[in-house]
Amino acid sequence: MWVGRAASLLIMLGAWALAAHWVADPQTLPTPLTVGGIIVTEARNGDLAHHMIATLGRVTAAFLLAMSAGLAAGLALGRRPGLNAWVDNLLVVMLNLPALVVIVLCYVWIGLNEVAAITAVALNKIPMVTLMIREGARAVDAQLSAMVRVYRPSAVIVLRDVMLPQMAPQIAAAGRSGLALIWKIVLVVEFLGRPDGVGFQIHLGFQLFDVGLVLAYALCFVVVMLCVEGAILRPWEARANRWRLA
Amino acid sequence: MIRVSLNRKGQGAVPVLGPMELLVPPGETAAILGPSGVGKSTLLRIVAGLDSAFDGTRQVPGRLGVVFQEPALLKWRSVVKNLTLMTGVSRAGALDLLAEVGLSGKAHLFPGQLSLGQQRRLSIARALAAEPQVLLLDEPFASLDPALVADMAMLIRRAVRGRGATCLLVTHSLNEAQMLADKSYRLIGQPARLVPLESRLEPLRRAVSGD
Numbered sequence: 001m002w003v004g005r006a007a008s009l010l011i012m013l014g015a016w017a018l019a020a021h022w023v024a025d026p027q028t029l030p031t032p033l034t035v036g037g038i039i040v041t042e043a044r045n046g047d048l049a050h051h052m053i054a055t056l057g058r059v060t061a062a063f064l065l066a067m068s069a070g071l072a073a074g075l076a077l078g079r080r081p082g083l084n085a086w087v088d089n090l091l092v093v094m095l096n097l098p099a100l101v102v103i104v105l106c107y108v109w110i111g112l113n114e115v116a117a118i119t120a121v122a123l124n125k126i127p128m129v130t131l132m133i134r135e136g137a138r139a140v141d142a143q144l145s146a147m148v149r150v151y152r153p154s155a156v157i158v159l160r161d162v163m164l165p166q167m168a169p170q171i172a173a174a175g176r177s178g179l180a181l182i183w184k185i186v187l188v189v190e191f192l193g194r195p196d197g198v199g200f201q202i203h204l205g206f207q208l209f210d211v212g213l214v215l216a217y218a219l220c221f222v223v224v225m226l227c228v229e230g231a232i233l234r235p236w237e238a239r240a241n242r243w244r245l246a
Numbered sequence: 247m248i249r250v251s252l253n254r255k256g257q258g259a260v261p262v263l264g265p266m267e268l269l270v271p272p273g274e275t276a277a278i279l280g281p282s283g284v285g286k287s288t289l290l291r292i293v294a295g296l297d298s299a300f301d302g303t304r305q306v307p308g309r310l311g312v313v314f315q316e317p318a319l320l321k322w323r324s325v326v327k328n329l330t331l332m333t334g335v336s337r338a339g340a341l342d343l344l345a346e347v348g349l350s351g352k353a354h355l356f357p358g359q360l361s362l363g364q365q366r367r368l369s370i371a372r373a374l375a376a377e378p379q380v381l382l383l384d385e386p387f388a389s390l391d392p393a394l395v396a397d398m399a400m401l402i403r404r405a406v407r408g409r410g411a412t413c414l415l416v417t418h419s420l421n422e423a424q425m426l427a428d429k430s431y432r433l434i435g436q437p438a439r440l441v442p443l444e445s446r447l448e449p450l451r452r453a454v455s456g457d
Contacts, residue, residue, distance in 0.1 A: 146294075147318040149296055150294060150296070150311075151333055151372075153333075153334070157331050161327075168322075243321055243323075244358075
C-alpha cells in the first residue's frame with residue numbers, strides 16, 4: 001500500500017514540476033525544488049518553527065474547545081428533545097453563518113487578540129460537532145439506557161463507559177472533519193489579525209507576491225496535520241474500535 | 247417482595263394492561279406467561295421501575311437485578327468490566343460470579359467473543375453482582391436450545407434460592423415457568439388481565455376431592 005501512496009506523491013510532484021516548467025514564471029508557480037529551498041531557508045533561520053508552533057497552538061486550543069463544547073451540547077440536545085426544539089433554529093443559523101462573519105465579529109467585539117482568534121475558530125466548528133454528536137446521542141441503545149437506570153452506576157461511568165463508546169464513530173468523524181476545517185479557519189484568522197503563524201506568513205507572501213513562500217508554509221502545515229492525524233487520531237480510533245475486531 | 251396494583255396501562259389511547267394485582271411474597275419466584283405482544287415486558291418494565299406512566303401503585307423495595315431480553319452488555323468493555331463497572335462489585339467478586347455462571351477463564355474477553363448462551367450467563371452474573379433482593383427475568387432463555395435452557399434454568403434456580411431473592415420471570419414458555427416458578431400467572435385479553443395458572447396437578451386434585 002505504501003508503494004501506491006509513494007507513487008501517487010511522486011506523480012503529483014512530477015505534475016507540479018511539469019506545470020511550473022510550462023508556466024515558466026517562478027513568481028506565479030515556482031518549481032518544487034525552489035519551494036523546497038525556501039522551506040530549508042525558513043527552517044534554518046527559525047521562522048518556520050516559530051510560525052508553525054504559533055498556528056499549531058491555536059489549532060489545538062480551538063480544536064479542544066470546539067470538541068468539548070460540541071460534545072456537551074450534542075449530548076444535551078440528543079438526549080433532551082424539548083431542549084433540542086428550543087435550540088434547533090439557533091443551530092441552523094450558526095451552521096449557515098459564514099466563517100468570515102464570525103471571525104470579523106469576534107475581532108470587533110473581543111479585540112485583536114488570542115482569545116478572539118481562538119473563539120472565532122471554535123465558534124465556526126461547534127455547530128457541526130454539535131450536530132454530529134446529537135445524531136449519535138439519539139441513536140444510543142435503549143436497552144443499555146434501561147440497564148443503566150436499573151444498576152445506577154456513577155455519572156462518570158455512564159459517560160465514559162456507556163455513552164461515549166456508543167458515539168465513537170460520530171466523535172471520530174467530528175474530530176477528523178473538525179481538524180481539517182479548524183486549521184483552515186485558523187489560517188484565515190491569522191491572515192486577518194495575528195502577528196505570527198502560518199496564516200500571517202501567507203499574508204506576507206501575498207503582499208510580496210511571493211508564491212514560493214505561500215506554498216512553502218502551506219505544504220509544511222499540511223504535512224504537520226497529516227502527521228497529527230496519523231499519530232493521534234488514527235491510533236485513537238483503532239484503540240476505540242479494538243472490540244469490533246476482537 | 248413485589249407488589250404491583252394496576253388500574254390501567256396504555257400506549258397512547260390504546261389500553262394494554264387492565265386492572266390487576268401482582269403479589270410475589272419474599273423469597274418466592276413467580277412466572278408470567280402469555281403470547282408475544284400481550285404486555286408481559288410492559289408489566290416487567292413497570293415492576294422494574296423503568297416505566298412510571300401507569301395508573302396504579304408499585305412496591306418493589308430493595309436492590310434490583312434485571313436480566314433483559316437482549317443481554318444489554320457493554321460490547322466495548324471486557325467481560326469482567328461489564329460486572330465491575332455496572333454494579334461496583336470488586337474484581338475478585340466478579341471473577342467468583344463468572345465462575346458461578348460457568349464463565350471461568352473468559353474474564354478478559356469482549357462480550358462479542360462469547361456465544362449467545364454465554365452472553366446471557368454474563369447478563370445473569372451482572373444481575374447477581376448487584377446482590378439483588380428482587381430479580382427480574384425478561385425472557386432470559388429466548389433463542390437458546392432446550393439443553394441450554396435446562397442448564398441455565400438450574401443455574402438461576404440455584405442462584406435465586408441461595409440468595410433468598412424474590413424473583414419474577416416473564417416468558418412465553420410453560421416449560422420454563424414450571425422449571426423456575428413457585429406460582430405462575432397468564433396474561434390474557436385486550437387489555438390484558440392477570441389470571442393465576444393452575445398447576446398440572448390441579449385438575450387431578452379437584453377430581454380426587456370432588457370439587
